[in-house]
Amino acid sequence: MLKVTGIETFYDKIQALKGISLEVEQGKIVTILGANGAGKTTTMKTIAGLLKPKKGKIEFLGEDITGLRPDQLLKKGIALVPEGRAILSSMTVYENLEMGAYQRNDKEVEQDIENVMKLFPILKERKTQLAGTLSGGQQQMLAIARAILSKPKLLLLDEPSMGLAPLIVTAIFKIIKEIKESGTTVLLVEQNAKQALKIADYGYVLETGKVIISGNAEDLLEDSRIVEAYLGKK
Numbered sequence: 604m605l606k607v608t609g610i611e612t613f614y615d616k617i618q619a620l621k622g623i624s625l626e627v628e629q630g631k632i633v634t635i636l637g638a639n640g641a642g643k644t645t646t647m648k649t650i651a652g653l654l655k656p657k658k659g660k661i662e663f664l665g666e667d668i669t670g671l672r673p674d675q676l677l678k679k680g681i682a683l684v685p686e687g688r689a690i691l692s693s694m695t696v697y698e699n700l701e702m703g704a705y706q707r708n709d710k711e712v713e714q715d716i717e718n719v720m721k722l723f724p725i726l727k728e729r730k731t732q733l734a735g736t737l738s739g740g741q742q743q744m745l746a747i748a749r750a751i752l753s754k755p756k757l758l759l760l761d762e763p764s765m766g767l768a769p770l771i772v773t774a775i776f777k778i779i780k781e782i783k784e785s786g787t788t789v790l791l792v793e794q795n796a797k798q799a800l801k802i803a804d805y806g807y808v809l810e811t812g813k814v815i816i817s818g819n820a821e822d823l824l825e826d827s828r829i830v831e832a833y834l835g836k837k
């Protein structure tokens with residue numbers, strides 16, 4: 604579904620990505636792991652059209668999408684939930700959800716908002732509350748719910764567990780699995796390697812802008828290099 608080939612992305616003269624290649628198959632959860640500064644967020648931002656790669660190619664459903672803007676990608680079915688959530692604080696929860704569907708012109712938006720609120724009951728309870736007054740975990744849920752409302756084929760999630768309490772993190776990962784089960788493909792950038800691999804089908808590990816290990820998630824969970832570097836010794 605998504606095929607990334609040899610992307611190289613720079614911040615001025617600093618080369619953050621040194622030729623990243625990866626693939627995401629339809630219907631799967633694929634996770635990108637790695638330490639701080641490995642290039643995970645830069646990879647996600649490049650795929651999502653927030654940064655332009657100097658070299659390399661990004662294809663989605665067979666079409667070259669390299670260099671397209673986020674709004675153009677959204678129309679093609681790629682939605683991003685950025686690191687730090689970026690919800691609209693001074694709008695209500697419900698208004699944020701409506702914004703998620705702004706580019707759609709079908710008549711099912713209201714029904715879809717109801718359905719999404721079933722996945723996130725807390726958002727239903729708080730639908731008239733200003734989004735900026737939600738807790739961190741609730742804001743993350745809102746950001747994911749809003750992205751789902753664009754009905755993406757591919758959902759890009761950048762560190763959704765960042766800064767959240769363990770119980771909330773577990774809830775978020777459970778929801779990501781449910782999103783996959785409902786038919787949306789997910790590319791997930793995570794620091795939390797163990798939980799990410801538990802729900803993922805396939806994983807890539809980055810180090811200094813390169814892919815150093817890749818494989819089936821269940822194999823990576825057992826891989827001694829990953830256990831030592833990212834999962835903590837057993």
Ligand code: ATP
Binds near residue numbers: 642
């Ligand atoms: P983190 O988990 O901390 O977000 P990451 O794996 O996502 O880490 P990136 O944020 O993609 O890593 O950073 C990759 C490299 O690019 C790092 O060496 C970082 O210092 C550098 N970098 C990231 N953002 C910028 C920027 N705005 N300007 C210059 N260098 C940057």
